[in-house]
Structures are given as structure tokens and as C-alpha cells.
Amino acid sequence: MSTTKNSKEKKIETKSSASINIENLSGVGPAIAEKLREAGYSSLEALAVASPNEISSITSIGEATIGKIIAAARDSLDIGFESAAELLERRKSMEKFTSGSEQIDAMLGGGVETRTLIEVYGEFRTGKTQIAHQLCVTVQLPREKGGLGAEALYIDAEGTFRPERLLEIVEKYPDLDPKTMLERVVYIRSFNSDHLQLIVDKLPNFLQEHNIKLIVVDSIISHFRSEYIGRGTLADRQQKLNRLLHKLLRLGEAYNLAIYITNQVMAAPGLFFGDPTQPVGGHVLAHASTYRIYLRKSKANKRIARLVDSPCLPETEAVFLINEQGIQDP
Ligand code: GTP
Ligand code: MG
Numbered sequence: 001m002s003t004t005k006n007s008k009e010k011k012i013e014t015k016s017s018a019s020i021n022i023e024n025l026s027g028v029g030p031a032i033a034e035k036l037r038e039a040g041y042s043s044l045e046a047l048a049v050a051s052p053n054e055i056s057s058i059t060s061i062g063e064a065t066i067g068k069i070i071a072a073a074r075d076s077l078d079i080g081f082e083s084a085a086e087l088l089e090r091r092k093s094m095e096k097f098t099s100g101s102e103q104i105d106a107m108l109g110g111g112v113e114t115r116t117l118i119e120v121y122g123e124f125r126t127g128k129t130q131i132a133h134q135l136c137v138t139v140q141l142p143r144e145k146g147g148l149g150a151e152a153l154y155i156d157a158e159g160t161f162r163p164e165r166l167l168e169i170v171e172k173y174p175d176l177d178p179k180t181m182l183e184r185v186v187y188i189r190s191f192n193s194d195h196l197q198l199i200v201d202k203l204p205n206f207l208q209e210h211n212i213k214l215i216v217v218d219s220i221i222s223h224f225r226s227e228y229i230g231r232g233t234l235a236d237r238q239q240k241l242n243r244l245l246h247k248l249l250r251l252g253e254a255y256n257l258a259i260y261i262t263n264q265v266m267a268a269p270g271l272f273f274g275d276p277t278q279p280v281g282g283h284v285l286a287h288a289s290t291y292r293i294y295l296r297k298s299k300a301n302k303r304i305a306r307l308v309d310s311p312c313l314p315e316t317e318a319v320f321l322i323n324e325q326g327i328q329d330p
Contacts, residue, residue, distance in 0.1 A: 020044055025072040027065060035059045036069075046204035047073035049250040051243070054201065079254070093256060097213070098146035099131065100138050100172075101327050103318035107307050108291065111146065112139075114213060114256045117249055117288060119220075120305075121263035121279040122295030127303045127322050128262040129160050132216045134327045135260055136185045137169045137176065139214040145175050150213035150257075151184040153206075155199060157222050161187060169326035186210070193223040193240060200247050207255045215248070219262040221280045238284050245288035261289075302330060 022042065023033045039058040041047050052067040074080055096111035105111045112118065112135060120128050136154060141147025154161055163182055170181050190196040228237035252259045263285060265277035279285060286292065292309035298319070305318045321328045
């Protein structure tokens with residue numbers, strides 16, 4: 001972390017906190033520590049980003065006890081109240097990497113940002129999965145070439161990940177050795193929404209051991225869409241989706257990495273003017289995403305990306321091409 005001057009941040013960034021035993025937290029004796037470890041909560045970070053009912057349901061330790069342990073873990077990592085000055089310092093530790101498209105980078109204020117959740121939605125074949133592939137390569141570029149010299153994690157809910165495509169994309173980047181590049185993309189297929197949640201719950205320990213700066217979830221919604229049919233189950237679905245998204249957001253914060261999720265669209269009934277497509281997932285997704293990007297098709301292999309929601313950037317558009325080498329400027 002070159003830009004970070006905040007020592008509190010370093011505690012999260014580096015692996016130094018791994019040397020602090022979870023036994024050192026108040027309320028954690030050897031028996032509880034063992035139960036926590038067995039359930040996969042073996043580090044302060046894993047505890048800090050968890051919720052009481054999540055751990056309680058796996059370990060059968062009471063929620064109140066777990067609540068105190070989580071608070072202690074967050075305390076020891078200095079996650080909590082902070083002044084605006086501290087927040088500014090923390091924001092400086094956000095890093096950016098290139099998408100490979102100058103226009104998309106400019107739209108995002110200089111590239112894909114860590115500690116941020118980017119949601120990309122659009123109809124089929126608009127490029128959501130292609131951008132995901134591209135980012136898995138560009139995050140690996142050396143810093144002087146616009147990357148973060150880091151690894152990517154690809155969670156595939158649709159079965160559309162293609163390592164061959166990464167090999168085509170990497171041809172444009174002579175700084176990267178194709179074989180090493182492939183090894184630095186960690187892949188996991190998710191099979192249903194519970195499995196997806198389980199994968200995300202297990203991530204803290206995994207992230208502790210890897211230099212991951214990008215997590216892709218393609219797509220965040222498909223399992224939910226097929227499992228929860230009919231409006232009767234909508235509240236339940238939204239609650240689960242909410243839990244998943246917030247866990248991802250907290251991981252992005254705690255490990256200073258970017259989260260890229262894709263979403264599908266549905267026809268918006270009763271909308272006669274404008275674009276009749278709306279992202280699925282409703283308010284839950286809208287609130288969780290830091291950046292929302294809407295993709296649409298243009299002529300041939302041209303695509304238009306529109307930044308529709310961002311905390312501090314204007315609503316702008318970017319045009320890009322999808323060709324043999326991935327995402328390109330037109
Ligand atoms: P859905 O997942 O179906 O909703 O679509 P998506 O938005 O994820 O689309 P995706 O990114 O898969 O594809 C976008 C476009 O990229 C399509 O028009 C494809 O034809 C094109 N594309 C996909 N793979 C390749 C490839 O290997 N080479 C080239 N040149 N184009 C590709
Ligand atoms: Mg796709």
C-alpha cells in the first residue's frame with residue numbers, strides 16, 4: 001500500500017493482524033475459539049465482517065455473545081466511528097485500476113476503484129461478462145501500466161467464464177505472462193443462492209492469504225431469480241440478497257478491493273417512454289451499489305455504458321467495442 005499513511009489502515013491491509021490470535025479478544029476462551037475456527041472464523045477480519053446470526057447459526061454460540069466478540073474484533077481493527085479527517089485519509093487508500101477502455105475509466109473518474117461495489121446491468125450480450133473477463137486481466141497489470149499487480153477472484157453463477165477468453169485478452173498486454181495471468185485468476189462456480197452465500201462467507205480467510213483486488217460475481221441475481229418465483233417469496237429473496245450484498249461490501253472495505261457484480265434487466269411494465277428495461281433486485285441492489293452502470297447495444301460490436309448512479313460523479317456515457325482483444329476504445 002503505497003498511498004496509505006494511516007497506521008490503522010495498515011493493520012487491515014497487511015497481514016499483521018493475522019498474528020493477533022482470536023483468543024486475545026475479550027469473551028473468547030479456548031472453547032469458543034475452537035468453535036469459531038471450526039466454523040471458519042479464524043481471523044479478526046473474518047469476525048469483523050460477519051453478522052451475529054450468521055456465526056451463531058453455525059456455531060450454536062448465543063447471538064449476544066457473538067455480538068460482543070464481533071464488536072471486539074471491529075474495535076481491534078479500528079472499524080467504527082471516525083472523524084472526517086480519518087475518513088479522508090482512508091479514502092486516499094482507495095486505489096484504481098484501468099478497465100482497458102479509456103472512456104470507461106474516465107466515466108468512473110479514473111478507473112475501477114477499490115472499496116467500491118460496481119453493479120453493471122443490461123440485456124443479454126451487452127458485455128457484462130466480457131467486462132468481467134477484461135478486469136480479471138487488467139487488475140494484474142503492474143501499477144505503472146494502470147493495474148494493481150494483484151489477483152482476481154471470479155465467482156461464476158452462470159457458467160459463462162472462459163479462460164480461453166482471458167488468453168485472447170492478455171495478448172494486448174505484453175507485461176503479463178499468459179500462464180501466470182491464468183494462475184492469478186481464482187475461479188469458483190456457485191450452484192444456488194445458499195451456495196453463493198456460503199462462498200462469500202468463507203472469503204475472509206481466503207482473502208487473508210491472497211492479494212486479491214477484484215471480486216467478480218456474474219451474476220448476483222440469477223440464482224435468486226430462478227429460486228424465488230412469484231411475489232409471495234419476494235421479501236425473503238430481498239432479505240437474502242441484502243445480506244449477500246452487504247457482506248460483499250464489507251469485504252471490499254476490509255480488504256481494500258473492488259467488487260464487480262452483474263445484474264439482469266426486466267421489462268418495466270407500464271413504461272411507454274424511455275428505455276423499458278430496469279435492473280432486477282429493486283432497492284436492495286440500488287442501495288448497495290456504489291456505482292451502477294447500464295449497458296446497451298449500439299451498432300455491430302459497439303456498446304454504450306451509462307453511469308446511472310454514483311455518489312459523486314456526473315451521469316455520463318462511455319462507448320466501447322467488444323472484439324478479439326476484449327474491451328476496446330472505438
Ligand atoms: P448475458 O450474460 O447473456 O446477459 O450477456 P452479457 O451482457 O454477459 O454478454 P457477454 O459479455 O457475454 O457478451 C457480449 C458480447 O461479447 C456478445 O455480443 C458476444 O458476441 C461478444 N463476445 C463474447 N465472447 C467473445 C469472444 O470470445 N470474442 C469476441 N470477439 N466477442 C465475444
Ligand atoms: Mg453474461
